[in-house]
Amino acid sequence: MSTLRKKKQARRSGLASVALVVFGLLLTGGVYAVFNSTSADADTSTYSAAQIEEGKNLFVANCATCHGLDLAGTNAGPSLIGVGAASVHFQVGTGRMPMANSAPQAPVKPVVFTEEQILSLAAYVASISPGPAIPSDKYLDANGEAANGGELFRINCAMCHNVAGAGGALTGGKFAPALDGVAPVHIYEAMITGPQNMPVFNDMNISPDDKRDIITYLKYMEANAGPGGFTLGSLGPVSEGLFVWIFGLGGILGIVVWMTSRAN
Amino acid sequence: MSQTTVEPERGKLDRFSRAAASYVDDRTKIGVLVKEFGRKIFPDHWSFMLGEIALFSFITILITGVFLTLFFDPSMAHVEYEGSYLPLKGMEMSAAMASTLDISFDIRGGLLIRQVHHWAALLFNAAIGLHILRVFFTGAFRKPREINWIIGFLLFVLALVAGFTGYSLPDDLLSGNGLRIIDGFIKALPFVGVWISYLLFGGEFPGDDLVGRFYSLHILVVPAVILLLIGIHLVLVFLHKHTQYPGPGKTEKNIVGQPILPVYAAKAGGFFFIVSGFVFLLGGIFQINPVWNYGPYDPSPISAGTQPDWYMGWTDGFLRLVPSHWEFVLWGYTFSMNLLVVYIVAGIFLGLVALYPFIEAWITGDKREHHLLDRPRKAATRTGIGAAGVMFYAVAWAAASSDLIATHFHLSLEGVTIFLQILLFVGPVFSFIIAKRIALALQKKDREIVLHGSESGYIVRLEGGEYVEVHNPIDDGLRWKLLSYHSDYEPWMLRPNAKGKIGFWRRTRAALSRFYFEDRIEPVSQSELDAARHDHKPELNTGH
Known part of the structure; x- marks a missing residue:
């Protein structure tokens, strides 16, 4: 010992x-x-x-x-x-x-x-x-690891941009924009320059390869938006709730009124 | 019955079915039940089907839920996801989340059933809400149906619990965020909060126990209690007989409609397939709760636009509306009014909803049985109170989506919150006044139509140069409907009690009763009706 x-x-x-x-x-x-x-x-x-x-x-x-x-x-x-x-x-x-x-x-x-x-x-x-x-093109090919990008996105970006990249509200009328349709080069540039109210995610914070993964994830989500059907704006329970009241219950009520109405 | 005796024998099959029927009947007396049940009459009106929508979406939930239990793993054990959804491949997550993803991507038909289950849950809650409003605005909760109102209220609360425990099960980021809020709510309870939270989560949040615990609540306890209460609810509907709207030939003592067998049973059976078919259509076409977007729960991230399912939204809305920094420390305990105010406000609101039938009966002193419904315009004050309640709920509900209102209408988030904070108090007052005035105006219009007939659109110039509009006389059916305002409503009289004293409660009751009845339209009396008939005949003749 x-x-x-x-x-x-x-x-x-x-x-x-x-x-x-x-x-x-x-x-x-x-x-x-x-x-x-x-x-x-x-x-x-x-x-x-x-x-x-x-x-x-x-x-x-x-x-x-x-x-x-x-x-x-x-x-x-x-x-x-x-x-x-x-x-x-x-x-x-x-x-x-x-x-x-x-x-x-x-x-x-x-x-x-x-x-x-x-x-x-x-x-x-x-x-x-x-x-x-x-940024150089090698980081913009959207060919990295989507899973890693997804996790980084949820941890670093989703609190403003929403998990599905649908955007979100900030204070005083400012907002985080929706991310669908944004060019990879612009996503990368936004991360390194922090435009408007966005913080800077420099290379020490998120490495260029990780940024490439995030772009990969966003582009994957864009290409495979709704495995379950129409996404209703990917806004989560609010749009689902509005939808079920207006079109779900509304549709069934239409049927009900038709069922119980008497032929004149 | 006479038909069956006239018909000739139809061979072995007929004899067999009759023998089987009498075999069963001799041993169970089910024939008596069927006879009683089948002869029950139900009135036909679209607004009487709202409860059925809720019932049938609940059955759809049960059926799809059984499918989901076959594949869902209610465990928070850590696993590495190896399913076929690429952006989550290789990620650490709980077995609950992984099995939810498997149901969504790797089990045939799983995603459809999951989505149908969730859409049906949203529809279940929405149909219950609308059903409650129908019962409220038509006065169907009055004696003898107060107990059934309470049972319906309990079902409404249990539906919330069922929904909440359900969407917490996948252990994704969104549901985890929701649970964190619940954890905060529990911990905000003075003195006992932390203990209860540790008890519920089996230690510090999130722990490893919650999914299993919520699972047994969600698939066993809550549905069993809901089923039991639905049973009692329906038995009571049966005992009381269904209410009906006023109309020709409809009285407090009869019921006009169609028998359950064969008409109503066939209709309801068909309606089940319509409701479930419609929900399957929703589940097949529209994505709901994409847990793969949210990813596995991790206490550090949170997404913009994090909201609960719509039926929990109003509580989240209160949370967003309470001004911040309302807290104080007393005896070493922090009293966070941010959360305690929500308990108080939501508690008072739910309490008023639950007890409304008793409150109204106390105010009006009305102890009679009611089987004829009120048209909402008839009870103007009640309609106003209902509108105020709807407004209050709706503002809280809207507040839960304040961030989305801000982004989608290009407003400032703080502006939306302040507006809704003011509207929460001002809105119900205006709703009450406007709804009550509209109800009274509609009563006035009905009175006008009864006395002078309906407007024909013909303008006639009389010999003296005066222009008048010709009114057509209305038919007897419509007159019956419009005359269904009985003059039996009047303020409760303030009288001294047996000891000759007028106490505080009597004063309050009298004041409330005055508030309830002071604005009313006098119903048409027989003499008025006769006079009007007499007056109008010559005018009509000049018109044509």
């Missing part, structure tokens, strides 16, 4: 634990650096000077009124320093920007710019100061 304990004590020498901590720190720091550098250099390398120039012209004409010529924001709109290409691509690509009128939050509208123009705008904003980049 005592020899065993001695052996154990010997194995856990003070120096070893210091070494372990140092190794751990190095590893985390190193991995962090690798991640950071990849997302940073992915940002600037993909855009040409001509694109940035076109983006600048578009920005000055369409966005600067609210966001300021120097992107620093005005009373009407927030600063765009550090929002990154992903944020621009999401906001403009879903039609949320340019905003038509002030509201609790920017609603989805028909998209104003072409994809090429949006990329130019994104390039210009990213060239002023770097931020999250437009």
Whole structure:
């Protein structure tokens, strides 16, 4: 017994634990650096000077009124320093920007710019100061693990977006939008930029592969929406209750009235 | 009977069936029962079928429920899901959840039966609700049917329990969230709450015992009690005879309709198939409670749009309407009024519903038997009270979906809540006034029609230049119906008791009675009727 304990004590020498901590720190720091550098250099390398120039012209004409010529924001709109290409691509690509009128939050509208123009705008904003980049296609193929994505979705997203992605209410007239029909790239960008009232889910929080799984899950749900029939908006017991009163009981009452009516 | 004796013998088969019939009858006297039962008369009206909708959806629930018990595993043991639903494959969950998924995806016809079971449960509760409203608004709860009203009320409460214990069984995220709320409700009870919660869940929530416990309640105890009460309910309907609406030839002493055998039995039998067929149609076409979306229960996540099934919605609505931070600490115990207020308000509401027949009888002093129903307009105050109750319930019910109201009508969630908080108090008052006024106005209109006939749409100019509308005389059947307002309703007189004193309760009763009867339309008297007949004949002649 005592020899065993001695052996154990010997194995856990003070120096070893210091070494372990140092190794751990190095590893985390190193991995962090690798991640950071990849997302940073992915940002600037993909855009040409001509694109940035076109983006600048578009920005000055369409966005600067609210966001300021120097992107620093005005009373009407927030600063765009550090929002990154992903944020621009999401906001403009879903039609949320340019905003038509002030509201609790920017609603989805028909998209104003072409994809090429949006990329130019994104390039210009990213060239002023770097931020999250437009994700690479390998995370957007919706070909990951749906089960993992589903669990992550329920834990991280469902409290606002509803388990079936049908959307939900937030405070003060704000809301989490429904997620069906949203392009994978926009889902990814929303997670890394946190538009409107959404929190940012960075790569430390949900890894790019996990984000891919979440997209996979959402796309699976979109393709296989109702194994049990019409989903009634996937809103849960409220729509089921309304349905049973109006169409269930209403339908049977129609039959009953017909059954008990006398031929005139 | 005379027909059977005239008919000639029809051979062996006939002789056999007669022998069999008399064999059974000699030993059971069932013939007496059949004769009594078969000759019972039931009146025909669509509103008398609401209870049948509830009964037949209950039978549908029983049949589909038996199927589900064959495959459901009421256990909270942890298993890894290996069924065919891809997005949950390999996930840890309880055996209850896994078997629910198996019923949905891997057992032939399982999803249909599950959905039919759930739709039928929603329909069962809805039909009960509507049935209660019919009984209330037509005054069918009056003597001698007060006890049956209580039994019906118990059935209404038990249907809630049956539904709640049922949708908690799959152990999915939605039902787990609902149970967490129930756990909160229980724990909010001062002094005993925590003990009861630990007793129910077998330890700290969620524990490993609940599904098994709810299962025996859901498939054994609650349905058995419901069946028993349905039996008593129907026996009492039988003993009292069914009520009927006023009309030509219908009195307190007779009943106009068709006998159970053969007409009514055939109709009801056919109606069962219509109801169950309709529910199967719903279950086949419309998805309900997609547990695969919700995933296995995990205490950390919760979904937006988490609501209970509709019949529990009103309690959830109260929870959302109580202003927050209403709590205080006393003797080391936290009194969370957020939850206790719900107990109090829901308790008072249910108590008033249960005791209404006795309250009304006390106020009106009416001790007579009633077999003729009131048309809702006839008892204007009661109709107003009913409308207020419906409004109160409806506001609480709507509050349970406040988040969906906010998103779907682009409103602010807080705005919806504040609006509904105000409406909960203001709405019933306005409903009472409006419904009562409409009922009185309809009485007035009926009186007008009886005295002057129905409007014909012909406008005639008289010699003097005056324009009048020609009224057609109404037929005797309609007049009977419209004249069924007996003038037997009047306020209870405030008189001193035997000791010559006027106590508090007598005063209260007199005040309530005045409130009940003060607004009323005087019924048409015979002399008025005669006078009207006399007046109108010449006018009608000039019209044509």
